[in-house]
Amino acid sequence: MNTPTKPLLTEAVMFFSERGISKEMLFPEFEALLDGMVAAPEYADETVEAVFLQINTRLQVRSAVFFNLDFDLDGYVNRLWNLPLRQIAERGDRGPDMGGGPIRLVCLGFNKQPQYRPMLWKPGARGNSNDLALVKEAVAHNALGILGEDEEAIRYIAPERLHMAAEDTWYGGGQVNDVDDLIPLTSTPPAAASATAAASGELQRLREQHAQEVRELRKQVEALGTRIKAMALEKEQALVELKGIHADHLEIVQGELLDIKQELAEQQRINAALKRELSKFQNRTASDFE
Structure with missing residues (x-):
């Protein structure tokens, strides 16, 4: 007995703005963001409302997790952000039907895992539509290029449309010279095979x-990662050099300051001696007048 094949799901992430969905990406691209390999300068110093989706080959949403994502001043994802999206999606509650049956939904107010509540948001109305409708429309538009089922191929290779060779040709006992030598399981046009x-x-x-x-996307991500590492190393070396220059300059300034302090102390000593001499002179002058 054949075990039913589990349907393949494509994972994707979409970002929202005031006007609707502002960015779509497959999950590997989102992971590159999380790993700090690439930045999103357009979201610098912002908290973005996003949704993690699992989509089947018929371009139907099966799971949705509505979460917040924090970016720093340089457009990189906050290093402290940590949300196991796949595990959360698997534990989602029964949500609305978005075309392929009820989805697994996780959002603020619709979540059995309270530890993640501060990082979730609740979809609602946005412009002239609502967030779930925007997601459904974006998935159907398929800007992500998700490969769906080839229904034409499935129609032609369905069991009821297959041909069976005549029995005397099964083990090389005969030759099939014509399409008519095949015994159709059902009536099928000769062009079906082609x-x-x-x-x-x-x-x-x-x-x-x-x-x-x-593969090209992975190469681009790797190239960006290498470039970022090189830039980070270059900045680190420049910082070390700057610290060295600053240390030398600080040492010179401290030496000059010490010399000034010593000169000031010497001047104060001389002034004190002069004051004593002046006092003695004034006392002698007063005695002479008497």
């Missing part, structure tokens, strides 16, 4: 294209 091959080829091409895009 259409199936074409659909399979197109599906394979799309998969290879998607894999190539993922």
Whole structure:
């Protein structure tokens, strides 16, 4: 007995602004943000309302976690931010139907895990629509390029449309010279085989294209990471040099200040001696007059 295949889910994150959804990304790109490999300067020093989504191959939302994300002054995600989005989504409550049946929903006021409450927000109305409708519309538009089911290929390779060779050809006992030698399980157009091959080829091409895009994105992320590390090292070296220059300058200034203090002390000593001499002179003068 065959075990039903668990449907594949694509994970994505969307950012909201006052006007609606302002940014969409697949989860690997979001992980690059979390790891500090890339920044989002447009969100510098802001707290962004975001949603983590799990989407099936029919472009239907199956899980949604509405969370807040803090950015620092340079547009990097706050290092203290830590939210296990996948685990939270798996424990989500039964939410509304967004086209593929009730979703697993986690948001402020709709959450069984109180420790995460301060980092969640509640979707509501935004402009002339509501947040859930905006998410559904964005997923259906598929700007993320999620590969869905090739329904045309599925239609042609469905079991009821397959052909079976005549029994005398099963083990090489005969030859199939014509399409008519095949026994159709149901009535199927002769062009089905070529259409199936074409659909399979197109599906394979799309998969290879998607894999190539993922590889290119990873290369870009790695290049950015290398560049950021090099810049950080360069800044660190410049800071060390600056500290050295500052230390030398400080030592010179402290030496000059010490010399000034010594000169001042000497001058004060001389002034005190002069005052004593002046006092003695004044006393002698007074005695002479008497």
